[in-house]
């Protein structure tokens with residue numbers, strides 16, 4: 001778990017609208033090592049999903065555009081690849097699980113057909129890894145891998161005959177059918193209940209172990225992060241504001257926004273009372289506040305925070321924060 005599989009550097013993705021430029025991702029850096037589970041966490045609208053769509057070059061353009069940065073995957077910059085090369089990479093090396101399995105599966109085709117399709121395209125036609133005759137066996141194998149009971153019979157069923165959890169596991173089977181080295185899971189458990197959530201997370205951990213792939217988890221849910229991740233980056237208004245290994249982030253958070261996020265998590269056993277919430281609103285990404293974008297909501301804001309944009313500084317080995325309380329070498 002040492003060599004980076006993915007390295008995102010200085011990534012900026014903006015949306016050019018009539019009312020102004022939405023700087024959804026505004027200078028993001030992180031890397032994911034081989035076999036690592038990396039979490040990107042933050043409130044809705046902080047730029048997490050735009051970051052993952054940028055990695056896959058799936059930003060709707062116009063109005064979206066990756067305006068700066070590099071996405072180095074297995075040593076090559078994905079932002080320099082042609083559309084055709086990216087289509088192949090998306091089908092074979094990087095896969096993405098979206099939030100809602102109910103809308104991601106096509107209701108008019110059997111689940112077996114939907115798992116077979118990417119296998120036929122990538123493994124039979126493009127890469128000649130298996131023959132067309134072997135596809136049905138491979139489909140059953142994938143359904144077994146994601147623990148669909150009685151796969152030989154259920155393979156001919158339609159998505160509406162599957163429970164929410166089984167649909168999500170079918171989605172995972174589709175995404176894993178081509179052995180990707182990176183799986184991107186965008187809010188993988190938002191649309192399912194807590195029991196199913198636990199099963200899906202358990203399955204993803206097991207698959208990482210079995211298949212040795214890296215996983216990027218995008219979520220607003222710190223519980224999912226705590227269950228799954230080796231390292232975590234916290235995003236706020238288009239920037240990463242803190243990055244650390246899981247234990248350090250939960251035991252010794254540094255950035256005031258990370259503190260606020262952790263305090264907003266309801267704790268079992270605490271007395272009935274008011275649930276902590278982060279005061280204030282997520283800022284506009286068209287006209288963000290000057291200086292530190294968190295300053296209007298920060299209980300520790302100082303004069304410098306209203307004027308200068310803080311840089312990332314390393315606080316301890318592997319723990320970085322973008323805050324003047326910890327250096328934050330001013331820029332802008």
Ligand code: SF4
Pocket residue numbers: 255256257292293294295298299300301302305310322323324325328
């Ligand atoms: Fe708060 Fe200032 Fe740190 Fe921003 S830089 S989080 S405003 S203390």
